[in-house]
Structures are given as structure tokens and as C-alpha cells.
Amino acid sequence: MGALTLYSVPGTACTVACAALEETGAPYDTVQVERRDRSIPPEFKQVNPHRRVPALRDGDVRMYETAAIILHLGDRFTDSALIPAMGTPGRSDTYRWLVYLTNTLHTAYTRWYVPWYIPDDPGLAQSIREAAARDIGACLDFVDGHLDDRRYLVDGRFTGADLLLHMLASPNWSLDIEPAAFARPNLAAHHARVDARPAVGRMKAIHGLDWTVAA
């Protein structure tokens, strides 16, 4: 492991990798990847052959998958709050929430937004989007219920899973979903709580994000 380089497209899931890096306090470089033409810069393909962002080069270690990047940084920077240390309470629950958010809520958003999953068939795309919106709503409802008596996803403490939820419920992700994510009071309060973290403030400045959500 060595120098950290984040391959980034502003405003995408790179925001959560950026926030996680900011949480560690470690220095890192950012390389902008072309939003449309992911062959630029050329070395990006070596870091992530799927050409999806975020991707992180950590010396010789090539990381992609947002949840995996959070876990990797948590293990690498044990003073950070990203994941409880091995053998301590909340460690496995952090795995659970990161995996659930990435393979259920995040993939539903992918079906909503990104056409890679869908062949060139507008009718099919529309029907898939409708099903995705239904799934996003159900997932947001479930998480809102979980937060009914909790400040953070994992009992009693902030983790990197909260960063992922913060992104997936943020206005620029859930803009077109009805009802809006923040019609759910617990999600709105959670978002405001995570939004107030200095690392998240730095991420928003870097990515030019300026939303505010009333708790």
C-alpha cells in the first residue's frame, strides 16, 4: 500500500469515496475521469477494468466498488470512524449495512438511472425504471423505520455505512423519486446529522454540492 489516488467523476458515487477519504484525514490525489468517455485518462482502465467510478489506487492495490473502498479505508486507517475495529461491537453490523445499501438500494438506483443494464428498448427501460422506483421507495421506508430509535445505522455510532446512506438519500440522487427521500423524518434527521460532519462538508465543497436539508 502506498500513495492514494481517487479516480473520480464529480457528483457520482465518487462523493462517498471522497467523504470516506476525508474522514481518514490522509492525503490523497484526485484524477478526474471523463464522465462520458471513460477511456480518459488511459490508466483508469488498469485501476478498474469495468471503468466504473469510484476507483482507488492504493500503491499496488486497485480498489473499486464503493462499499469495498469504505471497508478498505476503514481497515487501513484504524483511527478513522469508518468501521469498528475487528472484534469490537458493530463491526459485522457495519458489513451488513454496507452490503445491504450497495446491493439493494444502490442497485435499484442503478436500474433507475444508468442504461448499461438495459438494452436499447425504451419501453423496457421505462418499465424497469418504474419497478426500480417502487424498490427504492420500499428500501427508503425500511431504512427510515430502522432509524426510528437510532441516530446512526449501526447502534450508537457513526460508520462508513452512514456515509453511503447519506449519499443514496441525498437530493441529487433521490430527486425524481416520489415521495422524496426526505418526506421520511428519520432519514431527513440522519442526513442532517451526517451532513454536519466536517469531512462531509469538505466533500460537498470539492464536488460543488450545495444542498441543505432541514432536520
Added chain:
Amino acid sequence: MITLYGYPGSASLAPHILLEEAAVGHTFVRPTRDGPDAGPPEFLAASPHRRVPAMIDGDVTLTEAAAICMHIADRNPEALLGPPPDDPERGVWYRWLVYLSNTAQPALYQYIYPERYVMDPHLVEAAKHAADVTLGAIWDWIDTELAGRDFLVGNRFSAADAYLWMLGRWSRHQASPAFARPGIRAFWDRIANRASVLRVIEQEELAWVP
């Protein structure tokens, strides 16, 4: 005592293999998901969506197959089911488990349950075809990743291999299943012949193993 809730061949398969690898005492419970007989109550409390797998390990209750795999690896370091947290390969191990869980697995769900992915019943076959195409690209890529190597991470068996083996089995109804490719096929046989996997095949009475 660890209780793993699952069904034969379902997403509980990888965690079940890892419990056998670690040789820790466990019970495999097949819950009743629907109707008035739904239960047992411990399962309903552990898994609000009634999805499997769920696991109760002392004071830890978990869902999500990949998270359960990571947990079993952490709790049984001597079984070497994943690189330790200070190992450079640890991140690669996370990367594979997350990739399989959020890319290959949802595509398989869309292939197996296409009716859940479209609102218009006339488009179910089209959704299934879209998933088939997506899966083909995923298996092709994994096949190239396995070229010249025996396992996904480092040079030894890990939880990521159990996960890929489980997902490969789910692809069996595709016209070109994962293991139709030479790299995945060799990998498949290597994993299928592990003592832990053979025990799970017997315990879950898995009829279909190519």
C-alpha cells in the same frame, strides 16, 4: 452455537460452506417464510424482509450473505477464509465480495425472477434476456480474471471463492452458464471437490452439481 437460516442452494450456501470450512458448531434451519406458520420467531426478528440467509451468532444477528461471510471469516481467523485486516490483499477480498454481491447477484435475480424487475407483464421475457446478456459479460470477465490462477484472492481459498461457486450454480439454466467457460469450469471443479463443499452438498441434498 451459531444458527444459519437458509434454504438448500440459496444465498445461504456460501455462508454454510464457510461454517463447514471453519468447523464451528452450527445449525442449519430452514424457516417457513409465509402464512400463519411463518417462523421460527427468531428468524422473523432477525430478517425483517424474511430473506435468507440470516444468522444468529451469540449476540450478533446478521443478514446479507456477503456480510455473513465476512463475519464468519473474522470470527475464525485460523480458518484463513480471508486476508487479515492489515494484509494488502484484504481490500481485494472486499472488492470481490462486494462486486459479486451487487453486480453478479442482482443480475442473476433479474434472470431468475424477471417479473420482479418490470411493471409490465409483457416485458418479463425482455427483462430476462437483458439479464442474460449482462451475465454473459460478467462471466466472460471473471473467466479472464481466473486465467492462470486457482482462486480469486491471493493464492488460497477464501470466502470470495465460496461466493462465486454459489452464484455459478445459480447460472445453470442460462444457455451459457458461468462454468461453460474454461477458467470458471476449472475453478468450479476445484471448489466442488473441497471437503467442506462436499459435506454441504450432502447436508443440503443439492441435486444439481455439474
